[in-house]
Amino acid sequence: LVINSDKLLNIAPAKALTVNGTFTNNAGNNGFVLQSDATGTATFLDTGTANTAVAATVQQYLPSVRDWYMSSPVTGATAPAGNTYYKYVENANNGATWSPISSGSTFDVMTGYTVKPSGATTFAFSGALNTGAQSISSLTSTATAKTGYNLVGNPYPSYVHWMSATKTNLSTTIWYR
8 A cells, every 4th residue: 555645545533444565655644644533533453564654643532521541653742732641650759650741742652641631632643653563661560559550551553452462571450441
């Protein structure tokens, strides 16, 4: 699949694109958009030869004012302005804490964040899609309170099959929202 620089490929909310071969996007972030709205979120699954620098914009619709968990499906995404973000730091000051992240800060791959939008909001993450095996090495288990609790995010523009994920040194429990 090739998107030329003068073309656009928008995947509608709740729809999926699976590529079994190579995928090249010559149109940049705005040439390939995974859309999201109240009906669902588009997903992308690359089962072929991954082009690690496939540029895209991945939307995430959040319908209401409440705390939401999120992570970035692209490398180098920044926290959109107008919201407050937090990441969970298990071993901060020898006790668990939520550390604020300012707008414009870069989201770390696989790090989970919380955000409380002021109303129904569609976030747009632009950059190179995260593909292939991803891992996180900054997990800790040293706090005196809530030892070993970490907020890990899905790094992909698709769902994760938890039973297929490698869980070395992790308990068998997962909580998701």
